Amino acid sequence: MPAAGSPNTRSSASSAPPYPLHIVLYQPEIPPNTGNIGRSCVALGAKLWIVGPTGFSLDSKQIRRSGLDYWDDLAWELVDDWDQLIERLPSQRLWLLTKFGNRAHCDVDFQMGDALVFGRESTGFPDWLHAQHVERQVFIPMPGPVRCLNLSTAAGIVMYEAARQIGMLHNVLPPTLSRSTNTELEA
Numbered sequence: 724m725p726a727a728g729s730p731n732t733r734s735s736a737s738s739a740p741p742y743p744l745h746i747v748l749y750q751p752e753i754p755p756n757t758g759n760i761g762r763s764c765v766a767l768g769a770k771l772w773i774v775g776p777t778g779f780s781l782d783s784k785q786i787r788r789s790g791l792d793y794w795d796d797l798a799w800e801l802v803d804d805w806d807q808l809i810e811r812l813p814s815q816r817l818w819l820l821t822k823f824g825n826r827a828h829c830d831v832d833f834q835m836g837d838a839l840v841f842g843r844e845s846t847g848f849p850d851w852l853h854a855q856h857v858e859r860q861v862f863i864p865m866p867g868p869v870r871c872l873n874l875s876t877a878a879g880i881v882m883y884e885a886a887r888q889i890g891m892l893h894n895v896l897p898p899t900l901s902r903s904t905n906t907e908l909e910a
Contacts, residue, residue, distance in 0.1 A: 742798065743891055744769040745814050745838035746882060749805070749852070751874070752778030752844045759875035760841075761797045767886050771799040772838075774808050805852065814838040817859055820881055821847055822871055824862030831861055833885035844874050 746769050751757045757773070764771045773781070781801065802808045816837045820828070842848040853860065863872060863880055872880070886892055 741813070741836065742768065742770040743835055743889060744882065744885055745772060745812060745836070746770070746878065747772040747774060747808065747812070747817075747838055747840040748874075749774045749840060749848060750776060750778070750843045751841075753874065754779045756844065756874040756878075758794070760878045761799065762793045763875075763879050763882055764798070765793040765796045767882060767891060769798075769882065769886075771797060772808060772812065773799065773801045774805060775801060775803050812838060817856060818881075819848060819852070819856050819860045820863070820877060821853070821860050822862055823847075823853065824860040825858070826861060827864050828861045828881045828884055829864075831885075833888045835889050837885060837889075839878070839881055839885060841874060841878055 744767060746760060746764050748757060748760065748771070751773065757777075757779075761771050763769075800811065802811060814836045816834060817840055818831060818833075818837060819840045819842070821842060840848075842852075861881070863877055865872065871877075883892075
């Protein structure tokens with residue numbers, strides 16, 4: 724496991740391919756959420772950025788359990804703080820997902836390489852971060868009486884909408900049809 728601030732060897736800045744999406748978790752607190760989001764990143768070929776400090780150890784069994792065996796396939800990077808993220812992140816188009824957003828996630832025109840930023844499970848984003856990105860705050864419409872969605876659920880909703888918009892989901896076979904052994908088709 725990389726030390727805090729060092730990149731995962733699979734995604735060092737000099738050799739990393741361009742990623743269709745960047746998913747940023749700002750000081751995550753719950754290991755299973757991070758693991759689930761990491762698995763979604765692998766499914767989409769997105770890069771996961773974790774802004775420290777985290778509320779858990781990154782070698783936590785809970786992360787690996789929720790990320791299943793996909794964690795080794797995940798392109799991810801841990802950065803010490805927001806300033807280090809901004810220095811290393813190739814995208815300048817950041818979208819903060821927050822219940823205080825000024826437009827719905829489905830009303831945003833996502834582009835290849837965008838960064839979707841999710842706040843802490845307990846407190847969201849600090850005021851200074853909201854102030855820096857006033858025009859880039861997005862919410863998920865929730866007509867029911869809940870205050871918020873689980874972080875990994877919210878991330879999945881927005882990640883797949885962004886992937887749909889930028890054309891990542893066109894001509895993709897279901898997992899059972901894309902395997903080299905198609906016993907279901909032969910039956």
